[in-house]
Amino acid sequence: GQNIDQPTEMTATEGAIVQINCTYQTSGFNGLFWYQQHAGEAPTFLSYNVLDGLEEKGRFSSFLSRSKGYSYLLLKELQMKDSASYLCAVHNDYKLSFGAGTTVTVRA
């Protein structure tokens, strides 16, 4: 089976840093994705980790530890537009298995 856990909600101040954790237990693993989804919109791709370590892309970074079944998404220099749901997804065979998403609220 697939078990992917992430916090339900997080709140942070504009300009701050927030770290969204994701733990997973899955029957297979090809890689881990992070997507951003604004309310009423489609998920948009943020990052993809296949190997252990940190991937940095502008204000967003993602980390993976396959042995621990753990990933995090780091959002730096938060902006109001970063208020959204962040979805952790494990790539296994041909499909993506998603967590329930973490709603991040950025306050002024």
Added chain:
Amino acid sequence: DAGVTQSPTHLIKTRGQQVTLRCSPKSGHDTVSWYQQALGQGPQFIFQYYEEEERQRGNFPDRFSGHQFPNYSSELNVNALLLGDSALYLCASSAWGNQPQHFGDGTRLSIL
């Protein structure tokens, strides 16, 4: 370069009816996956199509079926609609052997 397009945007049906949702993949993509997203939840995998065949299927009943056409576009059909089928239906496309999956804006299906 058009991204993934889905139609219709919104749809209202009643219990027992049938519905067909459509998806055109991003240019250069040949693989289409369908997901169901209930309110407040992450997307759940329904199935994936490649070379006009269903390659993998999630835990959805046979009421959910699909098709892929030679131009890589795809349809999702749901028969005997239930209230619990109300959700956002997302189509995602990718190039075989390459990620990530790119999502369309979805079809919001409401069952009355």
